[in-house]
Amino acid sequence: MNKSLSSQEIRKYSLMIWKILIGGIALFAIFISMIGFGLFGALPSFRDIEHPKSNQASEIIAEDGRTLGTYFVQNRSNVTYKEISPNVINGLIATEDTRFKEHSGIDFKRTFTIIGYNLIGKKQGASTITQQLAKNLFPRESNLNFFSLVLTKFKEWIVAVKLERNYTKEEIITMYLNTVDFGNQAYGIKSAARVYFNTAPDKLTLTEAATLVGMQKGITMYSPTRHPERSKSRRNTVLAMMVKSEFLTSEEFDEQKEKPLGLRFNAATVNDGIAPYFRSVLKSDIKAILADPGRFKPDGTPYDIDRDGLKIYTTLNYDMQMYAEEAQKEYMKTLQAQFINSWKGRNPYKDKALQIEQGIKRSDRYKSLKAEGKTEDEITEDFNTKTEMTIFTWKGDVDTLMKPIDSVRYYKMLLRNAMMSMDPTNGHVKAWVGGINFEHFKYDQVKMGTRQVGSTAKPFTYTVAIENGYSPCYSVSNTPVTIEGYGKPYTPGSSGKPLPGAITLQKALAYSQNYVTAYLMKQVGPVAVANLATKMGIPEVPAYPSICLGTFDASVYNMVGAYGAFANKGIYTKPIYLLRIEDKNGVVLFSQKEIPKPVMSEEVAYVMTRMLKGVVTGGTGSRLNYKYKVNAPIGGKTGTTQNNSDGWFMAITPQLVTGIWTGCEDRAFHFISTSQGEGANTALPIFAGFIKKVYANPKLKISHADFEPPKSGVSIVYDCNQYQQQQEETTTELDEKLGF
Known part of the structure; x- marks a missing residue:
C-alpha cells in the first residue's frame, strides 16, 4: 500500500529540484562564461566583431558610376539597407526569424519551441538571423564531432549577442544579406x-x-x-x-x-x-600598384584585389564601350566571311608548316600534354586524333568533333581585331576592345600587342615637314625617290598605281602616296621623324628612312595616344584609364591625373588636322562619308602593311581619337587583295559603326564641331588657292628683279 508523501518530504524534493535547476543554470552560465573567455578556443575579438572579414568582390566602375565588372574569389558586392527592396527584408523576417526585431540575438522562446518540435520528430532550425550572420562571418570548421559542434553553436550564441550590442537591426539584416550564399x-x-x-x-x-x-x-x-x-x-x-x-x-x-x-x-x-580585355590589363596594373609597401593595409599586409572589396574608378564610358563591342561584332562577322571567301579555291596553309607548328606549341593543349610527360610522337598522335571540343565562331560557340591540329589551322584563319577610343583633351580612355572573344583568346591586342603600323605612320613625317616650313599645298613630283646616307640606299615602291604628275602634300597624304612621303623623309631625315614619334608616346621607333611608311611596330594604345596630339592642339597626353583606387571604406589608396606635354606647335597641329580631314573628305578614308554616311569634321588615316597582313584606321575628332587594327594572329595569313585587306575595308567600317552610335546618343555630348584654329592665327598657308596666288606673286616679283 502506497503512502502519500509528507509535506516535509515534498519540501525536501522540491528543494532538491530547485538546487539541481539552479545548479544547472549556474553551471551553464559558468560554461558559457568560460566559452566567452576563450577557454574552449578563441572567439572573434572586439575588432573582428567591429570589422568582420568576408571575401568581397572589387568593383570596376565606369565614369558614370555603372559597374563594368568585378574581381572576385566570391562574387560579393555589399549594399546598404536603403539599397535593398523591402520585399527581401520582409520575406526574410517572415521566413527565417519572425521575432527578429524583438530578440537580442537569441530567441529563447523560439529555441525551446523548436527543441520541442525536434523531440517529437518535426525537425526545424532554431537559429535567428543574427546567429546565421555569426555563422556566415565566422564560418565553422568542417568535420566537427558532436561535442565540438555543440561548443561551436554556443560560441555562435555569444557572437550573436555581441553583434546585437554593436550593430542596429538594420545593420545586422544588411550584413546578413551581404554575406549569404545564393549559389x-x-x-x-x-x-x-x-x-x-x-x-x-x-x-x-x-x-x-x-x-x-x-x-x-x-x-x-x-x-x-x-x-x-x-x-x-x-x-x-x-x-x-x-x-x-x-x-x-x-x-x-x-x-x-x-x-x-x-x-x-x-x-x-x-x-x-563588359570590357573583359580592359579589366584583365587593369588587374595587372592594380596588382603592381598595390605591391608597393607604401600602399599596404594598416596591419602591414598587402590588399587582395579579389577579396578586399576595392572600388576601382576608371575613365571608361559604359555606353561607348558597349558601342565599340557591338560595332566590332557586327562588322567582323561580315569581314570574316569576306576573308574566307577570298581564299576559295586556294590552299591558305601552303608553305605554312612552320606557322602551324608554332601554333601547336603555343596551344594550351600542347603545354598540358608536355606537362604530363608525353613524347613529341605521342603529342603528334593526339593532335591528329579527333576529339570533342568547343570552337569559337561569329555565330556562337560550336561543339564539334575535330582533330586538334585542324582547330589550330582554323584559328590561324580567324581574323582578330582591337580598338581603343580616347578623349584627347585629357587622355581619358573611353572604350577598349582588346580582342574578339576573351573566353577563347585572352591576349590583349590594344596595349600588350604590337603590329606594324603601315601608312598610319605617314603623318609623323608630314608633321616634321610642316614644322620645317612646307605647306600642305607644296607640290612634289610623284615619282620614285632613293634615300641614301643611312646604310643601304632605300627606294620604296608604290602600294598601288601612283597618282600621275606633281601633287600637293595634302593630296599625297589623302591618297597615301609612298613616293611623296619618301621625298619628305629625304628632306627632313629619319632622326627628326623618330624623335617626334617618340615624343608622341611611341617607343623604340628606329631612325631608319623606312619608318616614313610605317615599317615599325606599335600598339593601338600608343598610336591613339600619338594621334591625340593632333586633336589636342599639339599637346600629347599619355592615355590613362585608371583614376583612383579606394578601399571598401572609401580611403583613397591610389589616384592619378593626366600629364600634358607639348610636342608640336598648336599651329602645326591644326594644319595636320586639316590634312587628316582631307583623307576622309577626298582620300583613302572617303568611304566613311559616301558609304557609311558619317558626315562630320573627322580626320583620319588608313594603314595597310605588306601583303595586307594588317589593316588600320586612325580617326580624330576634337573630342575623340580612335584607333582600330585588324589582322590574323600570324602575319603569314592575310588577305590576297589590297581592295579587301586595306585598312579602309578591314578597320574603317568598325569605326563607322561605333561613331554613328556615339553621335546618336545626346547624353554623351560628342558634338559635330570642327577643330578650332589657333586664336593667334595660322601663318602656314593651307588654302591652296591662296598658296598658288602667293607663288605666282613671288615668281612675278623675282622676274621683275631679274629684269625678265
Missing part, C-alpha cells in the same frame, strides 16, 4: 539580384525576392536554375509566410502565387560584364 557564384543580395534576375537589389519584386529568400532553406534543393518547380513551390511558401506575418494580404498572395519565376539568369564568372 551559382552569387554571394550577397546584390550579386544574386543580378545573376538570377538581371536587376538591382532595390528593384526586386515580391516574387523575385521570395524566390531568393526561399533558396536559403537549401541553395541546391531550391535552386531556380536546377529545380524550377521546386523553387516556385518554395517561393509560394515564403509568400504564404509573409501573409501570416502580415507583410502581405491574402488577395496579394493569390495574385502573386500564379506568376512564373521570371528568371533572367546570367551566370557570374570573372569574365562577366
